[in-house]
Amino acid sequence: MRTGEIALHTNDTGLRVVAISGEHDLNTAPDLRARLDELIEAGDPVIVDLTPATFVDSSILGVILDARRRAQEAGIGLAVAQGDGADAVARVLEITGLREELPVHDDVESAGAALGDRRPAA
Amino acid sequence: MSEPELDLTLPARADNVIVVRQAIAGLGEALGMPDQRVDDLKTVVTEACNNVVVHAYDGEAGPMKVTAAADDDSVTVTVSDQGTGFRPRASEGGPTLGLGLPLIASLSNSFEISGGAGGGTSTTIRFALPSGKVEAPETDAPAAISEELNMAISPGAMVKPVIARVIGALAARAEFSVERLSDTVLIGDVVSAHTGDDFAHGKTQIAITDGDGTLDVRVGPLVEGGGRRLLDQMDLPGDQGSVRGLARSMEITSDETEDGEAAEFLVFAVGSD
Numbered sequence: 383m384r385t386g387e388i389a390l391h392t393n394d395t396g397l398r399v400v401a402i403s404g405e406h407d408l409n410t411a412p413d414l415r416a417r418l419d420e421l422i423e424a425g426d427p428v429i430v431d432l433t434p435a436t437f438v439d440s441s442i443l444g445v446i447l448d449a450r451r452r453a454q455e456a457g458i459g460l461a462v463a464q465g466d467g468a469d470a471v472a473r474v475l476e477i478t479g480l481r482e483e484l485p486v487h488d489d490v491e492s493a494g495a496a497l498g499d500r501r502p503a504a
Numbered sequence: 505m506s507e508p509e510l511d512l513t514l515p516a517r518a519d520n521v522i523v524v525r526q527a528i529a530g531l532g533e534a535l536g537m538p539d540q541r542v543d544d545l546k547t548v549v550t551e552a553c554n555n556v557v558v559h560a561y562d563g564e565a566g567p568m569k570v571t572a573a574a575d576d577d578s579v580t581v582t583v584s585d586q587g588t589g590f591r592p593r594a595s596e597g598g599p600t601l602g603l604g605l606p607l608i609a610s611l612s613n614s615f616e617i618s619g620g621a622g623g624g625t626s627t628t629i630r631f632a633l634p635s636g637k638v639e640a641p642e643t644d645a646p647a648a649i650s651e652e653l654n655m656a657i658s659p660g661a662m663v664k665p666v667i668a669r670v671i672g673a674l675a676a677r678a679e680f681s682v683e684r685l686s687d688t689v690l691i692g693d694v695v696s697a698h699t700g701d702d703f704a705h706g707k708t709q710i711a712i713t714d715g716d717g718t719l720d721v722r723v724g725p726l727v728e729g730g731g732r733r734l735l736d737q738m739d740l741p742g743d744q745g746s747v748r749g750l751a752r753s754m755e756i757t758s759d760e761t762e763d764g765e766a767a768e769f770l771v772f773a774v775g776s777d
Contacts, residue, residue: 385522385676405525408554409518437525437543439550440603470543477610478603 386410386435388417397494398426402442403434411441418449418460427459429493432475432486433467443480450484461493462486508571508582509658510666511707516560516568516585519677521553523653524570526673528581530665531572535579536634544611545581545631551604552583552627560587560625578613578633584626652713656705663708664696670712671719678717678775687750688719688774694737694747695723695770702730704767718752718775725767731756734770750774 386404393399398421402414421428430446432438446462453460462484464471475481487493510531514520528549532542549570556568572581608615612629619625655670657663671692675685699708704725711722723734735756739746748754754772761767 385673405522407518407521407525407550408557409521437546437550439521439547439554440607441554443603469540470546473540473543474547474607477607 388413390417390421393429393490393494395494397429397497399429399431399490401431401434402438403436405437406435406442407437407439408441411445414442415445415449418445419452422449422453422456422458422460425456425458427497428453428461429490429497430460430462431490431493432462432464432471433490435464435471436468438471438474440478443474443478446484447480459497461496463488463490463493465489508573508656509660509662510570510572511656512570512654512670513567514653516553516556516566516587518557520568520653521550521557522677523670523673524553524568524583525550526669527570527655527666528572530667530669531579531662532631534660534662534665535574537579537631538634541631545579545629548608548612548615548629548631549581549583551608552581552629554604555625555627556583556585556587560585562588574633576633577635578630580628580630582626582628584619584624586624652711654709654711656707656709658707659699663699664693667692667696667708667710674712674714674719675774678714678719680717680775684774684776687747690747691721691738691750691772691774695734698734698737702726702733704730704761704765715775718773720771720773722769722771724769725759725761725765726769728766728768731768731770 386402386406388410389401389403391399391401400417406414418428450460464475464486465488475486480486487496510527512524512527514523525546529542529546532545537545553568560566566585566587569584570581572579608627608629613632614630616628617625657666668689671688672685675688680688695708695710703709704727709724713720726734738748751772751774757769757771759767759769
């Protein structure tokens, strides 16, 4: 068992990726909110990568939904990925309908492709 | 419904939800639930705890109580508080009941929310069990109050996983080193193995207070001589040494139970040096 960590890095296409690993809930939701707020305020398109997460609750999903709304209002891309990650996270995304609603991409690359315009020409 | 096999009381704080979640995961595994249903149980109990943390006490401190009992075909978990209840109020950007209640409703086999209006709220969740679950004897559940975290577990297969997971969650939160974490789990395993007659109420009872990088653990009330027998269990067979030395301190204390009866406790502290 390990508690959750939130790591920020820039991927090889220059996109900011917030990777969420371990267990995340009400306790870590404010940290995630602050991280995403910073990026949105800076005008950076962002990928939220849930692949390394082993547990997320409704407060984390709420933070992601809020961030996506604010990003849309600011005209900034925000995409969510959950690749070959924990079944527990996949299930919550399915049950809440968020896999389609957000949508959730199968990996960081396709999430990056969905943000399109920031991807440098190949 | 049978008497609770797990009884856990701790402050209604966001950082305690993971402790409850780990205890419940240990219980689900011990009951032979499939992995996916253990995941679902963790989600549902987390959402019920979230409601207590966010809505029960209006930001003030207060207890969150979690009990679990299993019979032949289901496990019932109740998450309760003594607070003001959920209120239907709009929330700007803060946590809301939004997705929590639908998750509880869709992942549990049945659920019920009762109380409110100042008398505290209880969320009772039932999950079906696969046939042939492990049997756990029933005993009276002692009241658990006052310490940071209070836990009472009936003898049976869930004692070890529940204690290991609760200790693991608290040790991770206290940022124990991997080595210190494994020491702590080892001591927890000895306590887990020592179920039965030495506990005054027939259940493994543990109170844990977490301080600055330390966990203060109180095991008991124990019957007379129980503290010594538990302490002796800390000595490993042959010349493998003792796990006593892994704790910063370990001693037997005498105190009174809430009923005013004399009782022994094994008290130890684990954590960073």
